[in-house]
Amino acid sequence: MTQLRKMLLLTVTLILACSVILAGCGSSSETSTGKDSGKVEISWLVTSNPAKQPWYEQTVKDFEATHPNIKVKLMTFPYAQIDQKIQTMISGKNMADVWSANWSEAGFATFNQLGVLLDMTPYMEKEPDVVKGINPRLLDIYKVDGKTYGMPMLNYGTFLFYNKDLLDQAGVAYPTTDWEDTSWNWDRMVEYGLKLTDKGKQQYGLLYDETANKRAWLFGGDFFSEDAYKTGKMGEPQLLNNPKNAEAIQKNAELVLKHKISPNPSQTEAMTQLGNPFMTGKVAMMISGGWGFQNFKKAEFRWGAAALPNIEGRQIPLYVDPWNIYKHTKHPEEAWTFVKYLMDPKGAAKAYAENTGATPVFDELLTNWYADTAKAMDMKPEQVKQLNEGVVKYGRESDNHLIAKFDSILKTTNQTMSAVYNGTKSVEDGLKDIDKNLRSLNLE
Numbered sequence: 001m002t003q004l005r006k007m008l009l010l011t012v013t014l015i016l017a018c019s020v021i022l023a024g025c026g027s028s029s030e031t032s033t034g035k036d037s038g039k040v041e042i043s044w045l046v047t048s049n050p051a052k053q054p055w056y057e058q059t060v061k062d063f064e065a066t067h068p069n070i071k072v073k074l075m076t077f078p079y080a081q082i083d084q085k086i087q088t089m090i091s092g093k094n095m096a097d098v099w100s101a102n103w104s105e106a107g108f109a110t111f112n113q114l115g116v117l118l119d120m121t122p123y124m125e126k127e128p129d130v131v132k133g134i135n136p137r138l139l140d141i142y143k144v145d146g147k148t149y150g151m152p153m154l155n156y157g158t159f160l161f162y163n164k165d166l167l168d169q170a171g172v173a174y175p176t177t178d179w180e181d182t183s184w185n186w187d188r189m190v191e192y193g194l195k196l197t198d199k200g201k202q203q204y205g206l207l208y209d210e211t212a213n214k215r216a217w218l219f220g221g222d223f224f225s226e227d228a229y230k231t232g233k234m235g236e237p238q239l240l241n242n243p244k245n246a247e248a249i250q251k252n253a254e255l256v257l258k259h260k261i262s263p264n265p266s267q268t269e270a271m272t273q274l275g276n277p278f279m280t281g282k283v284a285m286m287i288s289g290g291w292g293f294q295n296f297k298k299a300e301f302r303w304g305a306a307a308l309p310n311i312e313g314r315q316i317p318l319y320v321d322p323w324n325i326y327k328h329t330k331h332p333e334e335a336w337t338f339v340k341y342l343m344d345p346k347g348a349a350k351a352y353a354e355n356t357g358a359t360p361v362f363d364e365l366l367t368n369w370y371a372d373t374a375k376a377m378d379m380k381p382e383q384v385k386q387l388n389e390g391v392v393k394y395g396r397e398s399d400n401h402l403i404a405k406f407d408s409i410l411k412t413t414n415q416t417m418s419a420v421y422n423g424t425k426s427v428e429d430g431l432k433d434i435d436k437n438l439r440s441l442n443l444e
Contacts, residue, residue, distance in 0.1 A: 040334050043073040045096035047082055047103045051294075055355045059348050063341050070334050079103070090116055095326045097335040098342075101150065102321045102401050108142060108150060109232035109404040111324070117149040118325035123336045124148055130340050133363040141397045142322050144230075150322025151343055154358040156290035157391030158210070158317045160189075164302035164378075166203070166284040170195045175285075175306035177383040179390030186251060186309045189285075193261030196284035205261035207268065207277055209288040210317065211410060212249060212417045212434075213399055219248035220313025223413075223434075224403065232404045234443050239435045244313065249420065250427045257423045265418045278303075289319055290391075294357035297376050304377045307390055318395035320361070359388065405443050412437045 046056055053076070060072045075096055077085050083104045089095040095116060101108040111117055124130060131139055134152060142150030160175060167174060172195055176184045193205030208215065213223040221244030228235050239245050255262040263271060271277040278286040279299055286292070287308065296303050308316060323342055325335045342348045345362040353360040353369055360369055366388070370381040377384075400406040416433045419425035425433070 039069055039071055040331050041071040041073055042097040042329070042331050042334050042338060043075055044338065045075045045077070045082075045086070045099035047079045048076045052356055055352055058351070059342070062348075063338060067337065067341075070337065072338060090114065093328060095328070097326050097329045097331060098338055099324055099326075100153070100321050101324045102319075105400075105407050107401045107404075107406060108322065108324075109402050109406070112144060112149055113232050113404045116327050118327045118329065118332060118335075119147045119149060120151065120325065120336070120339075121147045127340070130343055133345065134361045135363075135392055137392060137395075138320055138361055141318075141320050141402075144232075150324050151339060152320045152361045153323050153342065153349065153352070154321050155361050155392070156319040156321075156359055157388065157395055158214075158287065158289055158308065158319075159292065159387060159391065160285055160287050160306045160308055161278060161292045161296060162285045162304055162306060163278070163281065163283070164304055166196055166281075166301075167192075170284075172196070174304055177306055177379075177386045177390075179307040179310070179386075179394060181307070182310050184307065184310055186311055189309050190255070190259055190261065192285065193255070194259060197261045199260075201282070203282050203284065204263050204277075205284050206255060207262060207283045207286045208252065208255065209286060211399075212252075212413055214317045215252050216242075216245045216248040217315040217317065217396070218308060219244045219251070219311055220315070221245040221248045222315075223438075224399065229397075229399070229402045232402065234403055234405075234409060234438065234441075237435050237438045239431045239438075246427055246431060249417075249431065253420055253423075253427055256421050264422050266422070289317070290359055291319075293359070293373050293376070297357070302378060304379055305384075305387060307387060314394060316391050316395045317398050318391065319398050319401070408441055408443065409438065412441060 044060070046052070056074055056076070060074050063072060064070065083106055086095065086099075086104060086106070101111045101117065108117075131151065138152045138155055139148070141152065142148060162175065164174065172192055175189075175192070178184075189206070196205035197203060216222060221242050223237060223239050223245060225235055225238055227233075256264050263277075268277065271280065271282065274280055276295060277283045278288070278292070278296065281301055293305070308314070323339050325332065325339060329335050344350070345360075345364050349360060349362060350365055352358065353365050357372070360366060366385070367381075370384045370388070374381040374384045400410065403409065413434050416425065416430050416437065420427055420430040
């Protein structure tokens with residue numbers, strides 16, 4: 001591998017040398033037809049997505065039309081391949097100039113720890129209007145030691161989605177959009193689940209599509225310390241130090257083992273083979289990320305969204321994706337110019353929200369998003385606004401975005417949680433095993 005890398009570096013060096021000789025000036029990412037007429041090329045890395053592809057292409061076309069001296073090379077890879085592609089590019093020091101750190105399994109914290117994210121603070125200080133109209137809580141997510149390494153572009157919260165047809169058949173009222181409604185608590189959600197479960201039809205009342213740690217958040221628990229989210233390093237696990245963790249996992253295990261309103265891991269996996277379980281019509285309620293507002297528009301039944309149960313100390317997962325710039329880009333000014341363009345609430349950011357249905361971060365774009373989303377669910381825009389404002393109020397950024405090497409952490413946690421949810425391991429023993437196994441990872 002070392003020899004191959006040397007050969008690759010030698011090849012790149014020769015190519016660059018030839019480029020200099022032939023062009024007389026500039027680099028491999030520039031063309032020059034005169035002293036000041038060089039066109040700079042920057043690259044934009046995105047995940048392949050049929051719904052987003054038209055926006056990608058139109059954005060590049062429109063940007064280049066208004067910025068004739070900058071060419072944007074669009075790099076599109078399937079999500080399953082993007083981590084390996086990024087790793088290869090970073091190792092080769094030819095990473096894309098602009099991308100989203102969270103459009104990968106690695107996540108923001110891993111890339112920040114690698115030192116490959118550009119500090120955009122100086123640019124923001126010169127042009128503060130770029131982020132005008134974005135909730136400060138969202139802007140703070142990608143600040144580290146007072147420096148900004150990411151610009152939020154969308155904000156998915158976590159909600160309870162429900163099948164209106166199944167709730168109507170069971171004669172139960174639609175759950176509330178009010179996050180302050182104390183009557184909508186865990187026990188009431190379980191009551192709903194019991195009424196909506198039909199073993200004969202293989203219909204489940206509730207599917208909780210979240211990882212163990214974020215289920216603990218709903219009860220005020222946390223598997224990790226505050227410092228872990230600030231530094232990006234897991235540090236000392238806190239599974240056994242916070243009693244809320246055991247309470248949360250016990251309550252969740254009971255959904256499967258006691259109340260039998262939720263499928264166990266193997267049943268969930270079997271349902272997922274057929275697509276999103278909620279879309280099959282065999283799940284009455286599903287706790288999931290806000291991408292459901294987009295995905296469920298194709299459902300063949302009526303559906304709606306509600307707040308998560310009101311539990312003291314709850315914290316709700318947010319999935320705020322940022323635009324990032326490669327720290328070692330040869331063209332930071334041009335990369336920043338492109339990010340500004342992507343963030344324009346009257347241009348690319350507006351088009352992104354309209355084309356994808358993603359929840360925008362700019363206040364001026366939310367009004368239309370509320371109306372469009374409400375129409376899809378046959379709800380009122382005021383209800384959607386209440387949902388979104390509540391999730392931001394109680395929300396915090398997803399753990400896998402803020403703690404580095406989280407794929408290893410998640411794999412270790414899930415192995416034990418499957419045994420807990422299957423009933424072959426107690427909650428107490430499960431948490432002890434996870435604590436021990438996490439400590440053995442040596443992620444420092």
